Amino acid sequence: MQVLIRNNKAVGVEFVKDGKKRLVLAKHEVILSAGVFGSAQILMLSGVGPRGHLQQLKIPVKVDLPVGQSLYDHLNFIVQYNTTAPLTINNEKAAEPDKILDYIFNREGIYSKNGAEGSILTNVNPLDPRGPQIELQLSNIAYEEGLVLDPNVAFKNEIVKEHLERVDPNSFVVVMFLLQPRSKGYLRLASKSPFSYPIIDPRYLSHPKDIEDFVRAIRFMRSLEQTVAWKSIGATLVRQDVPGHCSEEIYDSDHYWRCIGRHFLRSAYHFVGTCRMGSVNDPSVVVDSRLRVIGVDKLRVADASVMRYVPSGHTNAPAMMIGEKAANMIKHNKTLRYNI
Template sequence: MAKGVVVIKNKKAVGVEFYHKGTLKSVSVNKEIILSAGALSSPQILMLSGIGPKEHLKSHGIPVVVDLPVGDNLQDHICFLSYYKTKELVFNSPNKTDSLWTLAQYLTTKSGLLATPGGIESIAFISTDPKRPEYPDLEIHGEDMLFNEDAIEGELGVDPKYAKYYSGINDINGFILSFNLLRPKSHGSVRLNSTDAMQHPIIDPRYLENKEDVESLLRGVRFSQKLTETKTFKSQGTEFFHKPFSPCLEKSKFDSDEYWRCYIRYFTLVIFHSTGTCKMGRTEDPTTVVDPQLRVKGIHGLRVADASIMPSIVSGNTNAPCIMIGEKAADMILGIKPPTPLSDM
């Protein structure tokens, strides 16, 4: 029997088991249990509790309480980085930003490069899909410096053997535009690795499995190249900066669509906006896990309130929507009715 679970008796959630400082403890409840562990851990906890795909639970020896598509429909935002270098000293180089002088300047006077907001300093939404020109499919983040090998590997988690591609840019002044895919069509899954709640689940995101996602990012590449032709970019001496990647050159000509499709598959990054694994929707819909009141189907006294309930990932950051989900869940639990629409007043 799995430990660290929601305790269910006669299809009712009656308590929880959890580990505290290595000791398994349990708490009984009189009303409801609210699960808010996120799109990766909420499905893990539900499956350990016997709520999930029947055959998968049986393969781990977990008694099936309710057969639901828990862990399906995993969605996430992914991004592609475009590098630009500038002739003018408008932007900074990695060496300048990471220097001891810059650090000392900030620590002693709270001024200098480290006193600026840093990171994302501009945002834009664009539509590159000719079929839906009114509906943005990419979000652009402006970063005020280039990410070198250390940043790509340490902060963004790129495999070291590929992070080396970003070496040799420490003295280049420039900036990055990150093209983020807002509505990925590739969906993955979360499954149990074992019945041990302390082990990570198996996460299979299936990034770029749908070719349309690759095509959207490819259009982002072409858009990023065209930006250097604009008056504003030219005024700063901006150049599109790209080091040819040899594994892709073996298969295609540099700067061809095929080259970029290959490059995108090597260097697309994840933004960690996991959603969708406990999908909300109509009770009769076989693809849903929770109903519109966030109640787990077939179980009394158990709700899920986090990013996992999103049927489709939002076209932007997930932080504010998650706050809204929590606020709405609280209102529903307390029985607070929604405000009357202005059109009905």
């Protein structure tokens, strides 16, 4: 797929459907909402992107912009705690008929919840003025086979097997998010074919301060073990290391947790930034404050790719806000044109 650009103006889109190339012309303007990876890929296939990269792939350059240059994402870490209190939701409880019927008839009980019982957002580095560096999402779902074999967790089978042997049915899960990553990745085209997946390198933990924030976050999380509430349920941390993965480090040392972070931190799927928004004088920017692609008339991007930086929270609500704001700006432009 590509946006058709004539004389620096978007006039339509070209795409393939049912094996046939199709062309749709735009009456007013073209809106790209293909996501952080899709929108950047389509722009570059259309000739909007870094000049050197496009020339290397023999794609005619329409506008030289830093598309794909500012890829950010949150990392998260799944940790387990065993407890002595039967408070968590496990496979056995979830299969009980009365739990299922309670939801069907009353919309109450364990099936009326999403598993996240609460969140803690806190600043673990007082020298960092940017806001909370971590979020702890507390889940009452037991660490069992149904959870850890989820492909989104993406642990190796031998690690999953080892962890499952250490937890009991009364375990609960804490999901830690690193909210202020400094590491920046990038997206490139693999080829000029729209059917080739782009090259994505998030460069996780390439900035040394990110792993130090993780260690601080671990220390904060472990401090909760000393609270009356956690002691009352006998919350005990389950070790993460397995043979060949940090078992050689001194347990609970900073080096141990740095090793754990480099092995077990994973994507939170909160990607942003490949079509960055900002001032037209900012060399890192792809779209302006009204989401218009710089240098191309009648072309906007409206999705999480326009965020300048990953927010100190989840990206779902901000992405919805971008869509709502884009719709209002588009309607406003049409109203002005008709009034004139």
